[in-house]
Amino acid sequence: MALLEVKNLKVHFEIQDGWVKAVDGVSFTIDSGETMGLVGESGCGKTTAAYAITQLLPPNGRIKGGRIFFKEPARVAAFRKEYNDRLKDSTKARQNEISKVGKRLDELNRSGIDSGPELDELKDRLSALKFSYDLLSLSKRKDGSLDDYNEDIRKIRWTQISMIFQGAMNAFNPVFKVGDQIVEAITLHEDVDDSTARKRARELFEFVGIAPDRIDNYPHEFSGGMKQRAMIALALALNPSFIIADEPTTALDVITQDRILAEIRRLQEQLEMAMMIITHDVSVVAEVSDKIGVMYAGLIMEIGQTAQVFRDTAHPYTAGLLGSFPSIKGEKKRLVSIPGFPPDLVTPPSGCPFHPRCQYAQKRCEEERPKGIAIEPGHISYCHFAKELWEKLRRSA
Amino acid sequence: MPEADIIVKVRGLKKYFELKKGFLSFGKDVSYVKAVDGVDFDMRSGEILGLVGESGCGKTTVGRLLTRLEDPTDGFVFFLGRDIALIEGQDVKVFRRNIHMVFQDPYESLNPRTTVTQTIMEPLLNHHIGESQEERVEMVVQALEDAGLAPAREYLNRFPHELSGGQRQRVSIARALAVKPRVIIADEPVSMLDVSIRAGVLNLMLDLRDKYGIPYLFITHDIAVARYISDRLAVMYLGRVVELAQTDDVIFEPKHPYTQALLSAVPVPDPDAKHGRIKIKGEVPSAADVPLGCRFRPRCPKAFRECGWEAMDLVEWLREKGLLAEDTDLGKAVATLKPNGFVLRMELKDGADPGAIAGFMNDLVAKSKKIDPIMDAVAAVDTIMMDRVIEIRCRPAAMSAEELAGELFALLESTVAYREPDHPMHGIIADMRLDKNRLTVSVGGDTQNLKLAEAFLGDYVRHHRRKNRPEFKGVKNISPSPSAMTVTVTCSASREPAAKTAIDVAAYIERCLAADDLAKFARLVLPAEVKGRKVRVYVMGSEDNWNRLLDTLNELLIADEGSNEGIAQKVSEIAVKTTKGPHMAVATRFIGADEPPLFDEGRGHQVACYLFKGGPG
Numbered sequence A: 001m002a003l004l005e006v007k008n009l010k011v012h013f014e015i016q017d018g019w020v021k022a023v024d025g026v027s028f029t030i031d032s033g034e035t036m037g038l039v040g041e042s043g044c045g046k047t048t049a050a051y052a053i054t055q056l057l058p059p060n061g062r063i064k065g066g067r068i069f070f071k072e073p074a075r076v077a078a079f080r081k082e083y084n085d086r087l088k089d090s091t092k093a094r095q096n097e098i099s100k101v102g103k104r105l106d107e108l109n110r111s112g113i114d115s116g117p118e119l120d121e122l123k124d125r126l127s128a129l130k131f132s133y134d135l136l137s138l139s140k141r142k143d144g145s146l147d148d149y150n151e152d153i154r155k156i157r158w159t160q161i162s163m164i165f166q167g168a169m170n171a172f173n174p175v176f177k178v179g180d181q182i183v184e185a186i187t188l189h190e191d192v193d194d195s196t197a198r199k200r201a202r203e204l205f206e207f208v209g210i211a212p213d214r215i216d217n218y219p220h221e222f223s224g225g226m227k228q229r230a231m232i233a234l235a236l237a238l239n240p241s242f243i244i245a246d247e248p249t250t251a252l253d254v255i256t257q258d259r260i261l262a263e264i265r266r267l268q269e270q271l272e273m274a275m276m277i278i279t280h281d282v283s284v285v286a287e288v289s290d291k292i293g294v295m296y297a298g299l300i301m302e303i304g305q306t307a308q309v310f311r312d313t314a315h316p317y318t319a320g321l322l323g324s325f326p327s328i329k330g331e332k333k334r335l336v337s338i339p340g341f342p343p344d345l346v347t348p349p350s351g352c353p354f355h356p357r358c359q360y361a362q363k364r365c366e367e368e369r370p371k372g373i374a375i376e377p378g379h380i381s382y383c384h385f386a387k388e389l390w391e392k393l394r395r396s397a
Numbered sequence B: 001m002p003e004a005d006i007i008v009k010v011r012g013l014k015k016y017f018e019l020k021k022g023f024l025s026f027g028k029d030v031s032y033v034k035a036v037d038g039v040d041f042d043m044r045s046g047e048i049l050g051l052v053g054e055s056g057c058g059k060t061t062v063g064r065l066l067t068r069l070e071d072p073t074d075g076f077v078f079f080l081g082r083d084i085a086l087i088e089g090q091d092v093k094v095f096r097r098n099i100h101m102v103f104q105d106p107y108e109s110l111n112p113r114t115t116v117t118q119t120i121m122e123p124l125l126n127h128h129i130g131e132s133q134e135e136r137v138e139m140v141v142q143a144l145e146d147a148g149l150a151p152a153r154e155y156l157n158r159f160p161h162e163l164s165g166g167q168r169q170r171v172s173i174a175r176a177l178a179v180k181p182r183v184i185i186a187d188e189p190v191s192m193l194d195v196s197i198r199a200g201v202l203n204l205m206l207d208l209r210d211k212y213g214i215p216y217l218f219i220t221h222d223i224a225v226a227r228y229i230s231d232r233l234a235v236m237y238l239g240r241v242v243e244l245a246q247t248d249d250v251i252f253e254p255k256h257p258y259t260q261a262l263l264s265a266v267p268v269p270d271p272d273a274k275h276g277r278i279k280i281k282g283e284v285p286s287a288a289d290v291p292l293g294c295r296f297r298p299r300c301p302k303a304f305r306e307c308g309w310e311a312m313d314l315v316e317w318l319r320e321k322g323l324l325a326e327d328t329d330l331g332k333a334v335a336t337l338k339p340n341g342f343v344l345r346m347e348l349k350d351g352a353d354p355g356a357i358a359g360f361m362n363d364l365v366a367k368s369k370k371i372d373p374i375m376d377a378v379a380a381v382d383t384i385m386m387d388r389v390i391e392i393r394c395r396p397a398a399m400s401a402e403e404l405a406g407e408l409f410a411l412l413e414s415t416v417a418y419r420e421p422d423h424p425m426h427g428i429i430a431d432m433r434l435d436k437n438r439l440t441v442s443v444g445g446d447t448q449n450l451k452l453a454e455a456f457l458g459d460y461v462r463h464h465r466r467k468n469r470p471e472f473k474g475v476k477n478i479s480p481s482p483s484a485m486t487v488t489v490t491c492s493a494s495r496e497p498a499a500k501t502a503i504d505v506a507a508y509i510e511r512c513l514a515a516d517d518l519a520k521f522a523r524l525v526l527p528a529e530v531k532g533r534k535v536r537v538y539v540m541g542s543e544d545n546w547n548r549l550l551d552t553l554n555e556l557l558i559a560d561e562g563s564n565e566g567i568a569q570k571v572s573e574i575a576v577k578t579t580k581g582p583h584m585a586v587a588t589r590f591i592g593a594d595e596p597p598l599f600d601e602g603r604g605h606q607v608a609c610y611l612f613k614g615g616p617g
């Protein structure tokens, strides 16, 4: 079952010269327990897509379209079903129900009750009544900006979806002990005392391969690799069902990177957590992803199971990207570089954004944005000539 | 490889940065970051030598040493046979023109306020290259087109911000090429570039090498990139080259345990490639705290008895085994652990029984030595009385003119053996003769060579005097004789300071103790420590051992005059001093080992690992 479904997502940034079309119509799904790699060169919109999912956009970011469906808590889903069955399509009946729940909430508020099972239930009922399970419908303002402080989103963020940010190694506050920062994250979101949270922090450290007695160290006492592990521990602290890791190994040396990737594989196996790994390095995605989306200039070019994208490549950009990576395996072949350079996203090329650099481009490519063409089940290429080029592009297995 | 093809030769290169220890230490306890710690390699004409390793291993510092942006702490860089440390005056300019550097960050390495033309023109003007302005513009155009920026006209008047990252790096390369250098040092030149652009710049660099035959030192942390571009590959770890061979020999037949682990960790852009990972322990130690013996040992899965186990390893081992916990035999008896090189001293609490603790450690060693190489490497465990020390006070020594000439002769022969076929003076210096206070160097070839030899000897003496041979100020005269085709170096009497004689004395003691008849007793003697003008020696075991050591030292250093290399005149006093140290301790002494040098495994495959000691050559 799809845990996350992103549909035609568009996120633009307003700047002096106009709009940066950082994400301009991106769609994909991730199932529970599945890891998707989002790969592409820097500036193609990967981080922006991730921020939109966690509903954290820079102030000049605007959602220009699309929907993000994310699994909702079981009880909200149950209430939704109950209301859908009972209220059918009647807007009036729904309005009545909403004001009924709202009234009771007000009563509780007035009597000074700010927690407890009844309050929780009423809030879940309200979510089920008022919102579809599109995350964007929760926090999107009229102008497309997102309300970071929206309460429903804050409930989901970190507890359901958590994120390891790019450059996360420096995300810890240098003046507090690493362990304390994890303890705080736990106690902020969960109703547990400090000693329970501390115990959890120690377990998390152990789980990610750091000696538990290091929780009393300050960030500067950790190496780069250890900080990155601690960051993973922090992301796991509230048992999320989905983790987004943005360039989790980019600043690390290969030996440390290898250990972190092994750690990520262990998480996938032991916790059956769904993940999205963002990276510019195709060898990293090859190591940890079930499926891969290749992005270029704010759009997905090709998406499919890892082996499909690597072996049965069906998009000229993917082929170019793979061809420009040297490898330490096999014979040394001359690398084929992609001519030109990635476009400016304020005025991206018309039609297929890759056309100015594509050796197969034809007139149609300048005029018409390619639609997804299914090559095999689960394997989609956004190239007009995917079917025709496929035989040429795929690498003999 | 014929000598003529070697463009750059690096030998024993070291760069230590002083580590400031906070304002409370008044320069006493200086320690050093050993950024580069004994590096050897050659760069050959037309060849790309890759230098790979994890961040912080010293790659950039090597590049900076080669371009003289940094002065070495020790060791040599020979550029076309000349020691670059000795290049002075006008020659520095020529040198800078010949070794050019391309940097990592195309955004920072270009001045934002100068156009492409100005950027590339600058080194041409600096080095007075080109007869006229027109000729220089022509050279700029050529360099740009060589760097793949064609038609060059389009780029001439652009500023850096009007160029993409890849184009900026091409401008940097054009700038390096314009002066037609003999060597290019490229420090991570593609690391900041986007993947799709990186391949183009790499191909450009390969094509230019093919066209002009300029050798590169290509520094990178990316092993796949290094493999792609290099003909030969040097792998660095913690300041040293640990493996060097033809690129694909390193990639497909790595021999050093570190290289093996490193390669097994490189991700491959192929989902089906399953690579067997080689696990190594822990993380790279700090360059301020480099392990003794083989520096990879604390992490090495193949480490064995002879790898230079030291006190720190034993502390770690005991801790891991839980033997230092408070309620254990050791935990109860030990007050402080004092790891010091190859000796671990455990200072005991009052009332603890030293004999029992020594016995405990001896049992532990006996029990574990079959399974654990670290315990196999223990030479001796015994009690040690810490309330006394044998102190040898040293004094400045007069050096006769003859001795000084002898020292200079020995230094010339050993550190840069002129007989070695690849020494810059090879074929120029034909012979050296020592005659009392005079060193006569015969020069082969024409009088031009005579000048070279004279300049070389002058530079050589000056360089060493400044560095750590103050006594060389006794070198009085270097005079060539065209008729005899010789250069004569005349020495006069000089003086060696006490701090220096102390080092000689300590080394002499170590040498004597290694002799067969003393070897058994010598295992109980801790390595001599030099503190200023004093040499301190401790011995393990009973009172008798102290007396025996005292007698031995008296005999070796004073009584045995005549056969002791002039040591007697460097020693002013030998005495047992009582100290306020804790009463008793137990010492564990390891067999120790030097750093493994690069062993040649055939086909120019060099590995710095004792597993390959028996290899050919």
Ligand SMILES: Nc1ncnc2c1ncn2[C@@H]1O[C@H](COP(=O)(O)OP(=O)(O)O)[C@@H](O)[C@H]1O
Pocket: A013, A014, A015, A020, A021, A022, A040, A041, A042, A043, A044, A045, A046, A047, A048, A049, A058, A060, A061, A345
């Ligand atoms: N706050 C912002 N304002 C304007 N442009 C932005 C902002 N954040 C990102 N961008 C631009 O959006 C594009 C996509 O950026 P990003 O999502 O960070 O790419 P990636 O993560 O793939 O490197 C880039 O062109 C970037 O310059």
Ligand SMILES: Nc1ncnc2c1ncn2[C@@H]1O[C@H](COP(=O)(O)OP(=O)(O)O)[C@@H](O)[C@H]1O
Pocket: B017, B018, B033, B034, B035, B036, B053, B054, B055, B056, B057, B058, B059, B060, B061, B062, B287
């Ligand atoms: N100017 C300096 N002062 C002190 N330490 C330095 C200096 N330059 C480099 N180092 C240290 O020397 C070591 C090697 O650095 P560097 O040569 O930059 O390595 P690499 O290029 O392989 O990453 C590192 O530990 C670094 O911190």
Ligand code: SF4
Pocket: A315, A316, A317, A352, A353, A354, A355, A356, A358, A359, A360, A361, A362, A365, A370, A382, A383, A384, A385, A386
């Ligand atoms: S649509 Fe056209 S320009 Fe785009 S990738 Fe396909 S062939 Fe190339």
Ligand code: SF4
Pocket: B256, B257, B258, B294, B295, B296, B297, B298, B300, B301, B302, B303, B304, B306, B307, B596, B608, B609, B610, B611
């Ligand atoms: S010498 Fe070789 S075997 Fe010994 S520790 Fe070093 S790398 Fe390992």
Ligand SMILES: [Mg+2]
Pocket: A043, A046, A047, A048, A166, A246
């Ligand atoms: Mg990013």
Ligand SMILES: [Mg+2]
Pocket: B059, B060, B061
């Ligand atoms: Mg560097």
